[in-house]
Amino acid sequence: MNLKLKDIVPQLITVIAVVLIFGFFTYNAQINMENRGIDFGYGFLSQESSFDVQFSLIEYDGSHSYFRAYLVGLLNTILVSVIGIIIATILGVIVGVARLSPNYLINKFAAFYVEFFRNIPLLLQIFFWYFAALRALPLPQDAEAIFGVFFLTIKGLYVPAFIWQNFSIFFYSLVAAVIAIIVIRIHAKKVQENQGKQIPVFFISLGLIFILPLLSFLIGGVKLSFEVPVLKQLATTSFIYEGGVSLPPELIALTLSLSLYTATFIAECVRAGIQGVGKGQKEAAASIGLTPNQVLKLVIMPQALRIIIPPTTNQYLNLTKNSSLAAAIAYPDLVLVFAGTALMQTGKAIEIVSITMFTYLTLSISISILMNWYNKRIAIQEK
Amino acid sequence: MFKYLKQLTSLVAMVAVLFTFTTESIAAKKSKTLKNTQKKGFVRCGVSQGLPGFSNADAAGNWTGVDVDVCRAVAAAVLGDANKVKFTPLSAKERFTALTSGEIDILSRNTTWTLSRDADIGLTFVGVNFYDGQGFMVRKSSGITSTGQFKDGISACTNIGTTTELNMRDFFNSKGIKYEPVAFEKADEVVAAYDAGRCDTYTTDKSGLAAQRTKMKNPDEHIVLPETISKEPLGPVVRQGDSVWEDIVRWSLNTMIEAEEYGITSANADMMKTSDNPAIKRLVGAEGELGAAFGLDNDWSLRIIKQVGNYGESYKRNIADTGILPDRGPNQLWTKGGILYVPPAR
Numbered sequence: 232m233n234l235k236l237k238d239i240v241p242q243l244i245t246v247i248a249v250v251l252i253f254g255f256f257t258y259n260a261q262i263n264m265e266n267r268g269i270d271f272g273y274g275f276l277s278q279e280s281s282f283d284v285q286f287s288l289i290e291y292d293g294s295h296s297y298f299r300a301y302l303v304g305l306l307n308t309i310l311v312s313v314i315g316i317i318i319a320t321i322l323g324v325i326v327g328v329a330r331l332s333p334n335y336l337i338n339k340f341a342a343f344y345v346e347f348f349r350n351i352p353l354l355l356q357i358f359f360w361y362f363a364a365l366r367a368l369p370l371p372q373d374a375e376a377i378f379g380v381f382f383l384t385i386k387g388l389y390v391p392a393f394i395w396q397n398f399s400i401f402f403y404s405l406v407a408a409v410i411a412i413i414v415i416r417i418h419a420k421k422v423q424e425n426q427g428k429q430i431p432v433f434f435i436s437l438g439l440i441f442i443l444p445l446l447s448f449l450i451g452g453v454k455l456s457f458e459v460p461v462l463k464q465l466a467t468t469s470f471i472y473e474g475g476v477s478l479p480p481e482l483i484a485l486t487l488s489l490s491l492y493t494a495t496f497i498a499e500c501v502r503a504g505i506q507g508v509g510k511g512q513k514e515a516a517a518s519i520g521l522t523p524n525q526v527l528k529l530v531i532m533p534q535a536l537r538i539i540i541p542p543t544t545n546q547y548l549n550l551t552k553n554s555s556l557a558a559a560i561a562y563p564d565l566v567l568v569f570a571g572t573a574l575m576q577t578g579k580a581i582e583i584v585s586i587t588m589f590t591y592l593t594l595s596i597s598i599s600i601l602m603n604w605y606n607k608r609i610a611i612q613e614k
Numbered sequence: 615m616f617k618y619l620k621q622l623t624s625l626v627a628m629v630a631v632l633f634t635f636t637t638e639s640i641a642a643k644k645s646k647t648l649k650n651t652q653k654k655g656f657v658r659c660g661v662s663q664g665l666p667g668f669s670n671a672d673a674a675g676n677w678t679g680v681d682v683d684v685c686r687a688v689a690a691a692v693l694g695d696a697n698k699v700k701f702t703p704l705s706a707k708e709r710f711t712a713l714t715s716g717e718i719d720i721l722s723r724n725t726t727w728t729l730s731r732d733a734d735i736g737l738t739f740v741g742v743n744f745y746d747g748q749g750f751m752v753r754k755s756s757g758i759t760s761t762g763q764f765k766d767g768i769s770a771c772t773n774i775g776t777t778t779e780l781n782m783r784d785f786f787n788s789k790g791i792k793y794e795p796v797a798f799e800k801a802d803e804v805v806a807a808y809d810a811g812r813c814d815t816y817t818t819d820k821s822g823l824a825a826q827r828t829k830m831k832n833p834d835e836h837i838v839l840p841e842t843i844s845k846e847p848l849g850p851v852v853r854q855g856d857s858v859w860e861d862i863v864r865w866s867l868n869t870m871i872e873a874e875e876y877g878i879t880s881a882n883a884d885m886m887k888t889s890d891n892p893a894i895k896r897l898v899g900a901e902g903e904l905g906a907a908f909g910l911d912n913d914w915s916l917r918i919i920k921q922v923g924n925y926g927e928s929y930k931r932n933i934a935d936t937g938i939l940p941d942r943g944p945n946q947l948w949t950k951g952g953i954l955y956v957p958p959a960r
Binding site: 465469 | 714734767769780782812
């Protein structure tokens with residue numbers, strides 16, 4: 232009994248203290264807001280926002296609600312995070328492996344890249360890529376076409392838009408290819424376990440993913456045409472491109488800086504992971520006759536991944552949160568659109584900041600859950 | 615002797631009470647902000663992050679501008695020294711939160727007076743120190759000379775969190791023009807992006823355009839279009855709920871404008887004490903008890919005029935002589951064809 236009380240009392244006191252502190256601040260905030268005539272409430276979310284946003288994945292203009300503006304910002308944050316994570320991962324793996332390369336030049340270059348980009352504050356890098364690149368890029372009328380259809384200008388990257396006919400048939404052919412690949416993989420595993428025979432799954436998969444969609448073009452009636460951007464004159468020296476898809480320079484600069492920055496940390500995770508696998512593992516694998524590729528794929532990587540995944544999860548979270556620096560260069564992310572413009576237009580500071588914080592929390596926790604699930608899947612299965 | 619002790623104590627107590635009443639007026643007691651300011655010894659003033667003519671810091675960290683002068687006037691009135699001001703540079707986004715949360719006591723940062731800001735978010739606008747309107751800047755080489763020449767696809771750089779963003783939408787919508795808004799958090803980035811060619815036009819208050827133009831690589835390459843698309847009365851703001859402080863700021867500004875109307879300048883203010891005009895005598899503290907209402911002494915307005923100058927001097931020093939807007943336009947006294955008109959100080 233005595234022992235139990237001793238355990239409970241400090242915890243109880245802690246809980247009470249935390250509740251009291253929160254209660255005090257909430258009460259204080261309420262009193263202050265009342266004194267200054269500020270109303271509290273989330274009703275503003277359904278009001279007309281009356282401001283426009285530069286770049287949106289869903290249909291939006293100022294006649295939509297503040298809630299819609301919130302979604303626009305959220306989707307833009309997710310967009311830049313997802314692209315950033317994909318590029319940073321690919322680049323990080325390449326650089327991480329390159330740092331272990333016996334080739335002096337590759338090795339040193341990778342080391343230089345890592346040291347250079349991870350030691351400069353991210354905000355500076357964002358400014359650098361935005362303003363330095365902005366000044367270096369040509370005006371729309373001076374831009375040279377890349378492959379005849381891409382235009383990289385100060386006002387953004389203009390790429391041709393895809394115009395599909397019978398897109399659904401093409402889509403189904405892709406789905407069919409993916410299903411076929413999964414079936415073949417399962418079959419190949421069985422064959423190997425039962426008969427020891429190896430089926431070249433990789434080449435069959437590659438073939439399937441190309442041939443099935445190709446067939447949809449040849450006999451399925453799928454047609455694809457491109458809408459190439461065309462230069463349009465606004466005034467004597469002012470031009471833009473019309474048609475096609477335009478990616479604003481803000482998005483490009485932000486993705487680039489976030490990826491380059493985060494890739495350095497991921498590269499170090501990858502290097503640590505590979506170096507963390509005992510040398511004996513590699514030698515043992517080689518001694519039973521596995522090819523170097525098989526050694527990497529079947530022995531080293533499964534063990535290295537266990538070391539790589541947890542710290543890489545942190546980097547994914549960092550990248551997502553760092554994307555809020557977008558506000559500095561006018562990329563309309565959640566912070567700029569919602570915690571920026573919407574906050575200013577409504578004056579609902581506490582409400583909007585709390586929603587924004589909760590949103591980032593949810594985003595981060597979602598990434599964590601996903602990565603923890605993956606981490607569990609690749610962890611050692613104790614039998 | 616002891617017989618009268620009781621009476622004596624109550625007499626002393628009464629005198630003491632009277633004494634506190636005379637040293638600390640009711641106004642000062644009511645105004646927490648005034649009390650805190652006098653205790654701290656400086657006025658906490660929120661300004662812009664650098665807008666020539668309005669609030670701009672030089673290399674040595676000295677702030678100048680017409681918005682800055684409002685805060686200096688308050689410091690002169692309340693503390694006796696126009697230099698006792700602590701300036702806090704704020705972005706458009708931060709400014710109101712800084713004021714309502716009590717980080718600053720006056721927001722004098724080219725802020726437009728609107729209904730929703732005044733009524734909704736715990737702020738009170740005390741007056742107008744600059745009548746402005748939103749305009750557009752374009753590159754001369756573009757050949758655009760009027761907003762009528764704007765076409766679909768035009769990109770416009772501006773600040774977030776301002777009335778500019780809303781006016782811009784109203785303007786382009788009413789003209790049926792599709793546009794690309796590029797909104798930055800800080801004015802410096804807006805200017806840099808527009809100057810680099812990211813946007814075809816830069817839109818904000820015309821005074822702001824004129825001021826920012828001086829920061830461009832080559833100011834002569836840019837022009838401000840003649841059209842004005844909105845009313846932007848800019849003025850100082852205080853927290854809601856301290857009416858004495860509100861009055862002090864309002865009348866510090868009004869004093870500067872009224873002083874110009876009566877021809878009182880920083881140079882001749884002392885001599886004006888012997889003027890025949892009672893209105894002038896009131897303004898320089900030689901007649902009446904105007905300061906008492908705020909809990910200030912009677913020289914508060916004289917100090918404003920002597921240390922900061924009248925509105926005309928402030929405008930000339932900050933905006934006209936720096937070449938930003940030599941023509942005062944609507945910001946001229948009502949007696950000279952402008953719309954500056956303040957209630958009488960009496």
